[in-house]
Amino acid sequence: MKLLRMTPGRGDVLLAEGDPEVAEDEERLxxxxxxxxxxxxxxxxxxxxxxxxREATMVRDFSEIPATTERVIFFPKAAGG
Amino acid sequence: xxxxxxxDPARERRAEERARDLLRSTAGDNALEMYERLGFLAFESxxxxxxxxxxxHRPLVGxxxxxxxxxxxxxxxxxxxxDPEAGERLPDADDVLAKWLALRMDEDHTLRTANVHPLGRQxxxxxxxxxxxxxxxxxxxx
Numbered sequence: 001m002k003l004l005r006m007t008p009g010r011g012d013v014l015l016a017e018g019d020p021e022v023a024e025d026e027e028r029l030x031x032x033x034x035x036x037x038x039x040x041x042x043x044x045x046x047x048x049x050x051x052x053x054r055e056a057t058m059v060r061d062f063s064e065i066p067a068t069t070e071r072v073i074f075f076p077k078a079a080g081g
Numbered sequence: 082x083x084x085x086x087x088x089d090p091a092r093e094r095r096a097e098e099r100a101r102d103l104l105r106s107t108a109g110d111n112a113l114e115m116y117e118r119l120g121f122l123a124f125e126s127x128x129x130x131x132x133x134x135x136x137x138h139r140p141l142v143g144x145x146x147x148x149x150x151x152x153x154x155x156x157x158x159x160x161x162x163x164d165p166e167a168g169e170r171l172p173d174a175d176d177v178l179a180k181w182l183a184l185r186m187d188e189d190h191t192l193r194t195a196n197v198h199p200l201g202r203q204x205x206x207x208x209x210x211x212x213x214x215x216x217x218x219x220x221x222x223x
Binding site for chain 2: 004042052
């Protein structure tokens with residue numbers, strides 16, 4: 001699993017990568033996941049739905065991430081412009 | 082206090098390239114082609130009742146997906162001030178993808194968050210009508 005974050009000036013950056021089945025990796029992924037939420041990011045899990053339709057789900061806790069997820073994308077919370 | 086950053090066109094170009102890769106891998110090949118061909122993305126709500134034109138760093142424009150009637154501008158932004166030297170604006174393709182993700186994840190919440198204005202506040206309605214027509218043509222040929 002990769003944790004990516006959109007950033008100004010650089011595009012997406014890799015925050016953390018690991019196998020959630022491995023305890024040490026999972027701990028690192030959870031810590032980074034929580035840190036990003038504390039920084040005010042939203043976490044999106046992209047997916048492919050029926051018929052290849054591209055979907056995305058917001059996750060608010062690491063435990064909500066499906067086991068098969070390869071990427072979680074962090075980006076700033078929406079605000080009125 | 083005024084915040085400024087030094088623009089670096091080469092860095093911005095690289096960032097935009099990365100953002101387009103992320104857009105393609107997340108929203109799909111068609112989405113990237115639409116963005117590169119038309120300069121915006123289109124999103125249709127689950128029931129197919131409403132659609133939105135997603136412009137980079139400009140308001141979303143809602144329209145009636147059945148009649149094509151343009152409805153409102155939804156001003157929403159994704160500011161990241163974690164690195165003052167890089168500015169606070171995401172690359173254009175990331176901004177478009179962030180709006181697409183927000184609509185896909187929770188359309189109602191995204192619209193409630195936005196400041197809503199009549200069409201014409203920031204975007205030229207004639208331009209938006211041309212874009213909507215271009216979208217229909219692109220869909221017919223894609």
